[in-house]
Amino acid sequence: MWVVGTVWTGRLHRSGRDADIGSRTLRTQWGSGWTGKVKWRRGPAPPPARGGLPRLRPTTTRMTDERSRTSNERTNWKRGLIWVAWASFLVYGFVLAPGSTEGTVSLIVTLVNDPLNTHQDTSSIYAAVFSLLGVVPTVFAVLLLTQEREQRAEAPTRSARPLPAWPFVVASMAAGFAALGPYLALRPPYLSGNTADSATASVTPAYPLWLRVLQSKPFAVSLLLFSLLLYAEACGLLRPDQWHTLRIAFEQDWHRFTDLFWSERLVSTSCVDLLLLSVFVADPIAQDMRRRRLAPAAWRDWAWSDYAWLISILLLPGLGPSLYLVSRPPHRLGSER
Secondary structure (H helix, E strand, O other): OEEEEOOOOOOEOOOOEEEEEOOEEEEEOOEOOOOOOOOEEEEOOOOEOHHHOEOOOOOOHHHHHHHHHHHHHHHHHHHHHHHHHHHHHHHHHHHHOOOEOOOHHHHHHHHHHOOOOOOOOOOHHHHHHHHHHHHHHHHHHHHHHHHHHHHHHHOOOHHHOOOOOHHHHHHHHHHOHHHHHHHHHHOOOOOOOOOOOOOOOOOOOOOOHHHHHHHOHHHHHHHHHHHHHHHHHHOOOOOHHHHHHHHHHHHHHHHHHHHHHHHEHHHHHHHHHHHHHHHHOHHHHHHHHHHOOOOOOOHHHOOHHHHHHHHHHHHOOOHHHHHHHHHOOOOOOOOOO
16 A cells, blocks of 8 residues: 655655555655645555656645635625625615605604505505515524524634624614625625535534524414515405406506605615615525535535526515525524424
8 A cells, every 4th residue: 555645736856765664655755845734645556657756646735725715706706796785775775766755754654554555555565565674684684693603603713703693683674785784795604514524514503592483484484474465465465345456456556656666765765675685685595505405515516406496586575585484494403493
C-alpha cells in the first residue's frame, strides 16, 4: 500500500524519500508551495513520471476554494439585490407612489375593523391585499425564527451568531418589506441540515412552546384557510346574492380598486410591498426545502421540477407559501415534533 499526499501546487525540487514502516511504505515529498492541510489517500502506487518521481494526484483544495468563492459571490449578489429592492421601495413609498395620504388613517381603521369587507365599505380586492400583508410576514416568522435559532446553535463563537430575527419579524407586521429587508440582506447563509453527513446537521436546538406552535400543522392549516377566505372574498365568492352577476360585480370592484390605487398612497405602496414580500420569501422557502431534503443543497444541482415547485409557490401571494407550510414533511433531524 502507498500513502500519497494529494494537496500540492508547486513543482518538485527534491527527490522523494522512502521509509519502511512495517509492511507498508511511506513516501514523503517536498515542494515549493502548499494550498492547505495535507490530506492523505490510501491506494495503489501512482504510475511513475519522468525522472522516476511519482505522478501527483489532482488537487481537491482548488475545487473546494472555487465552490466557496462561487457561493460567496452568489451571496453577495443576493444581498446587493435585496438592498437595491429595499432602497427602491422606500423611495417609491415616500416619493414616487401616486395618490395622497389624507384618507390613510380612516382607510386603515376601516380595514382593521372589517378585514373581509363584509360591509363593502372599500374594494374587496384591496381588503384582501391588506390582510395578506399579515399572512406573508407570518410565513416569514415561521421560517426565519426557526432558521435563526439553528444558526445560533451552530455558530462557533458569539461574534459569529446572526442578528435576532424577532424584532424585524414583529416590525414587518406593520412596516412589511421596509422592516424585513435589512434582516434578509444581513443574515448569514443558512447551512444547517444541507447535507446528511455534515458536522452541523445534528444540531437540534431546543424550541420554546410558542415556536413549536408556529411550526405546527394546525397553525399552517389555519393560515391556509384564512388565505383561501381572502381570495374568495376578493373574487366575490362570499356574496351569494351576487353569484348570478359575479363577473359584473368583479369588474366594478376592480375599477374601485384601481381608483384607490391612483388616489391613495397607502394602496399603491401596499401592493408593491406585497409583491416584494412574495418574491423574497423564495429564499427562506428554498432553504427550508434543503433542510427537509426536498431539494439539493446547491442551486446548480436543482432539477427543473425543483424550480417549478418553488415558482408555483410564489405565484399566489400568501396562499402559495401557506400551502407549502401545510404540505412540507416533518424535519428528519427531529427539530419538529
